[in-house]
Amino acid sequence: MEVTINVNGVDQTKEIEGRLLLVHFIRDSLGLTGTHWGCDTSNCGTCVVWMDEEPVKSCTVLAAMAEGHRIRTVEDLEQGGVLDPVQQGFIQEHGLQCGFCTPGMLMTSRALLDKNPDPSEEEIREAISGQICRCTGYSMIVRSIQWAANAENAVTVGASS
Amino acid sequence: MQVPAPFEYERAESVEHAIGLLERLGSEARLVAGGHSLIPMMRLRLANPEYIIDINDLADELGYIRVEGDHLHIGAMTRHQHLLDSDELASHFPMFRDAEKVIADPVVRNRGTIGGSLCQADPSEDLSAVCSTLDAVCVIRGSGGERVVSMHDFHQGPYETAVGDAEILTEVRIPIRPNGSSAYNKVERRAGDWAVVSAGAAVWMDGNTITDGRVGLAAVGPNTTTIDAARDLLQGATPSEELYAEVGAVCSANCDPDTDMRGSAEYKKHLASELTKRSLRTAVARATGQEA
Numbered sequence: 001m002e003v004t005i006n007v008n009g010v011d012q013t014k015e016i017e018g019r020l021l022l023v024h025f026i027r028d029s030l031g032l033t034g035t036h037w038g039c040d041t042s043n044c045g046t047c048v049v050w051m052d053e054e055p056v057k058s059c060t061v062l063a064a065m066a067e068g069h070r071i072r073t074v075e076d077l078e079q080g081g082v083l084d085p086v087q088q089g090f091i092q093e094h095g096l097q098c099g100f101c102t103p104g105m106l107m108t109s110r111a112l113l114d115k116n117p118d119p120s121e122e123e124i125r126e127a128i129s130g131q132i133c134r135c136t137g138y139s140m141i142v143r144s145i146q147w148a149a150n151a152e153n154a155v156t157v158g159a160s161s
Numbered sequence: 162m163q164v165p166a167p168f169e170y171e172r173a174e175s176v177e178h179a180i181g182l183l184e185r186l187g188s189e190a191r192l193v194a195g196g197h198s199l200i201p202m203m204r205l206r207l208a209n210p211e212y213i214i215d216i217n218d219l220a221d222e223l224g225y226i227r228v229e230g231d232h233l234h235i236g237a238m239t240r241h242q243h244l245l246d247s248d249e250l251a252s253h254f255p256m257f258r259d260a261e262k263v264i265a266d267p268v269v270r271n272r273g274t275i276g277g278s279l280c281q282a283d284p285s286e287d288l289s290a291v292c293s294t295l296d297a298v299c300v301i302r303g304s305g306g307e308r309v310v311s312m313h314d315f316h317q318g319p320y321e322t323a324v325g326d327a328e329i330l331t332e333v334r335i336p337i338r339p340n341g342s343s344a345y346n347k348v349e350r351r352a353g354d355w356a357v358v359s360a361g362a363a364v365w366m367d368g369n370t371i372t373d374g375r376v377g378l379a380a381v382g383p384n385t386t387t388i389d390a391a392r393d394l395l396q397g398a399t400p401s402e403e404l405y406a407e408v409g410a411v412c413s414a415n416c417d418p419d420t421d422m423r424g425s426a427e428y429k430k431h432l433a434s435e436l437t438k439r440s441l442r443t444a445v446a447r448a449t450g451q452e453a
Contacts, residue, residue, distance in 0.1 A: 001170060018170035018213065019203075040163045040204065042197060043353075045268060054271045060200050061272070064170045065193070065215050108268060129352055130266025 003067040007032070008076040016063055023047045025063035026073060034074040034103050038132075045131030048104035049073050055111045057130070074103040077110060085148040086110050095144030097135035104131050109145045117156075118149055163204035172215045176223070176329060179216055180304050183327040186212040192329060193217075194238055195272035197265070198281040216329075223276070223331060226250050235333045237276025242267070244275060244288075254295055254335065255447055256343035256361050256440075260287040266353045276330045282320050285355040285380040289316065291345060292333060293385050294361035294377030299323075300332040307331070316384040338373075341365035344443035346436040347379075350423060356380045357423045360412070360436035362444045364395065371395050371445070376408065376437050381416035381429060388412045391437070400445045408441060409434035 004013045007030060014029045026035045026049065035058060038046040042060040049058045050072035077084035086109045089095065096102045105128060112119055112127040119127070124145050125138070133141060171186070173179035183190055189211035193199050202208040216223075216238065223238035226247050233253055235244070244250060245261035264270060264278075264287050278288045279299065292299075293312045301308050301324055310323050317323060324330055347359035356379050364374040374395030379385045390411045398404050418429035446452040 018168055019165040021164070021200075041201060042269060045266075048268055055268045056272055057197075057268055060197055060269075062170065062193075062196065062200070062213070062215075064172075065196065065217060067172075127267055130268040 001064065003064055005063065005066045005069070005071055007071045008073060009070075018062070018064055020063045021059055022049070022061040022063045022066050022071070023058040025066075026058060026071070029063075032073050032075055036100055036103050038100065043130075043132065044101070044104075045108070045128075046101045046104040048107045048131070050107060050111065053111070053114075055108045072107070074106055077106060084110060085151045086113065086145065088151065089144040089146075089148035090141075093140055093144040093147050095136065095141045101131055101133045101135075105133070105141055109148065112145070113149055113152065117153060119145070121146070165200070165203035166206060166209045168203075168210055169212045170215065171212060172218060174218055176219060176302060176331060179214055179219065179329055180302065180327060182212075182214050183329070184304060186214070188326045190214055190326075192280075194274040194277040195240065196277075197269050197273040198277050198283075224274075228253075228337065231337050232334045233337055235275055235335070237279075237330045237332060238274050239276075241265070241270035241273045241275075241278075245270060253337055254291075254343050254363075256291055256294065256345040256363065256444075257288075259345035260291050260347070260359075260361070263287065263347050263349065263353075269353070275333060279315065279333070280322055280324060280330055282316050282318075282322050282384065283355070284319050284382060284384055285359075286385065287345070287347065287356065287359060287379060289385040290356075290359055290361050290377045290379035292335070293387050294345075294363050294375050295335045295343065296375065296387075297333050297335045299330055300334065301325075301328050302331045303328040309334075312385075313387070319383050338365050340367065340372075340448065342444050342447035344440040344447065346439045346443075348432050348436065355423070358418065358429045358432035358436060360433060360440050362437065362440035364400075364441070364444045364448050366445070366448045369399055369449070371398050371400060374398075374408075374441070374444075376412055376441070378412060378416055378433055378437075380423070381418040381433055386416070388415050390415050395441075400441075400449075402442075405438040405441045406434075409437040412437045 036046040038044040191210035223236040251258040343363035345361040376391040413434035
């Protein structure tokens with residue numbers, strides 16, 4: 001079957017099997033390997049992408065189900081050579097070691113800050129509770145997201161004053 | 162790599178269209194809503210449908226929470242996040258929010274639906290226990306019209322429901338009764354897991370007397386279940402720790418969990434008692450405005 005899926009603002013038309021999972025469409029059909037493929041059971045969350053502004057686990061969505069929807073992957077976070085504040089936060093606060101969980105963590109935290117620009121630590125931990133990290137113990141990821149929130153809020157305050 | 166067996170993909174544009182597709186494609190067709198129950202089962206080849214009918218375009222038509230008369234109506238495509246966020250739902254039935262907080266994780270809750278949860282008919286599934294406790298009914302639509310079945314009749318065994326080959330669950334209806342409240346408690350091995358055991362309780366009060374009360378349990382038998390003997394003890398009783406302990410003991414005695422990787426039958430019976438007590442205590446506190 002032929003599907004057209006908008007990925008990072010670009011309509012992508014491909015011939016696929018009905019059983020192709022969205023994570024494999026992104027990685028194999030489009031070559032966007034920033035989205036990682038992990039547990040295969042919708043537990044680990046490294047495959048998280050956005051579907052119409054909401055984070056979803058792309059290993060548990062059929063590519064065909066994404067037709068007509070907007071998909072956003074980790075490749076779209078950097079704009080014009082400038083990293084997204086969540087990406088910069090993960091650098092500043094050492095939010096990754098091996099990096100395997102990072103794309104999912106970044107997409108979930110970007111969605112969190114879009115909805116809730118000043119989350120509490122508890123809200124951050126709840127938001128990333130569907131992602132597994134085996135390196136950091138999560139503390140540094142939480143600090144990375146807090147760094148991004150603070151950076152964005154400082155810019156917002158600066159702009160309004 | 163876990164990949165589903167080959168199938169043909171169809172997309173339904175309305176409930177009528179979905180029913181028409183089911184009639185045309187026959188018993189090897191399955192509906193997919195959020196996909197977070199069916200797709201993992203397809204990847205493990207526990208489910209091998211020849212046709213998949215995607216009903217996500219019905220999310221507007223079947224995604225709603227609204228009061229009509231003395232019932233609350235929930236559309237089958239209402240997603241977990243919507244159920245968790247709904248203040249109207251929590252004000253009528255706070256156990257929904259208790260349960261939604263411990264169902265999977267926020268990303269999964271963006272996709273999963275109440276209809277999919279009920280139709281998977283897993284004995285450990287939380288919303289099935291919630292709907293059983295609240296005496297909900299399920300609206301099932303086919304080409305011949307709608308029929309309404311109780312939660313007791315909806316689940317016919319593990320992973321089996323009353324929904325026929327060419328039918329679709331469209332709505333869950335819950336009776337709204339005055340002066341009541343509810344609570345839900347679950348023990349899980351890790352965050353977002355299936356229940357080892359969970360217990361929901363709903364009570365309706367007249368002053369300091371429980372006029373009616375219901376307890377529903379998950380993961381203690383072939384389907385989520387209500388315990389009739391608990392209701393007999395609660396009706397007309399005055400709330401007390403002794404009452405909660407007595408009802409908990411009766412629930413423990415009247416359920417039949419299996420020993421499995423999540424725990425021993427003995428431990429699960431202990432949980433059935435303890436979680437029933439906790440849910441009753443909270444439900445009564447909420448019903449009487451005394452929740453801490």
